[in-house]
Amino acid sequence: MSVLLTAARSKNRKRPKRNKPSSARRAGKQKGKGAAVPPHSYMPSATTRVWNLTINETPMSLALCKDSMDVWCNDELVETTDNFADEGAQLDFCIFDHKARITITSSGNANEGMTHTLTLDGNEVPEFHG
Secondary structure: OHHHHHHHHHHHOOOOOOOOOOEHHHHOOOOOOOOOOOOOOEOOEOOEEEEEEEEOOEEEEEEEEOOOOEEEEOOEEEOOEEEEEOOEEEEEEEEOOEEEEEEEEEOOOOOOOEEEEEEEOOEEEOOEOO
16 A cells, blocks of 8 residues: 555656746846846855856846756756866857857865856856855
8 A cells, every 4th residue: 555655656746847047137126236137147145156248239147056067057957068077067159159168177175165167268257255
């Protein structure tokens, strides 16, 4: 009897939703920081890394959700090619006709954790810290 109940439970289980990072326009202006945050930007957090850049005169905000390894660009989920190795991971994707890569490596310090670096056409993009 318990086997049937367990089997039915797993079939009816809902798939988890993909959590989109919170953006500044949904979060509203922060006191004293409203002018520093672009209106299209995501908000960095402990589980989200954010980069703001302009491509072809279009402001863009990229967010990496560290828990799901999803990449979001202006509220759209980006399709990535994931490469995992002993030294870290690489997420390759395209924005317009530009090649982008997020490289995740160990910082070498247990207190700092992993480092996340975005490169666009081989040029490093600075991370947004809000």
